[in-house]
Amino acid sequence: AQSVTQPDIHITVSEGASLELRCNYSYGATPYLFWYVQSPGQGLQLLLKYFSGDTLVQGIKGFEAEFKRSQSSFNLRKPSVHWSDAAEYFCAVGANYGGSQGNLIFGKGTKLSVKP
Amino acid sequence: ETGVTQTPRHLVMGMTNKKSLKCEQHLGHNAMYWYKQSAKKPLELMFVYSLEERVENNSVPSRFSPECPNSSHLFLHLHTLQPEDSALYLCASSQDRPSYGYTFGSGTRLTVV
Secondary structure, three states, X not given: OOEEEOOOOEEEEEOOOOEEEOOEEEOOOOOEEEEEEEOOOOOEEXXXXXXXXXXXXXXXXXXXXXXXXXXXXXXXXXXXXXXHXXXXXXXXXXXXXXXXXXXXXXXXXXXXXXXX | OOOEEEEOOEEXXXXXXXXXXXXXXXXXOOEEEEXXXXXXXXXXXXXXXXXXXXXXXXXXXXXXXXXXXXOOEEEEEEEOOOHHHOEEEEEEEEOOOOOOOOEEOOOEEEEEO
């Protein structure tokens, strides 16, 4: 069965510092991979997604993620964090076929705090 | 209006009340989902509708009753809820299944007193 692990529950970085949020997945074939961001009391907004092709994916708000098949990872990065990036980030994996396996499976999330 | 709209944004209800949450999508998607998000818990998938048919019900108590009258609208009818049902309820939609990615609404913050 598919699964997603986000090892870091909470990360604090200084404004202007670089950021990397980790995501590991378990899936037998090439998955569809997603990163979402959630501000307090809001829904989830899609940051970026990977289906195939170039393993380095660019998203909104200056975020990027790299798919590494050998490591089963899809880590999210940003070179310089802004205070407005403070939020919770969710990694998700989806299958390329239907049925219940076609649902997105979400990680437990990583809460990002940004200090001035 | 575009995207996925959920109403109300906030709801406080007693344990004996009956209320409904509404979700509307203007994206032309044909699959819709209800998720529950509680503090310190992962997102819990509750129901999945594809082409207006319920295709998944993840062992959700019968006090939660979904309804999908057409591909643009999804409801969650609530009755005799418990305090532990207090949570953020998120609606999402997608184009087809498998999952090419979901578009989420802003959620309804439900408090059961």
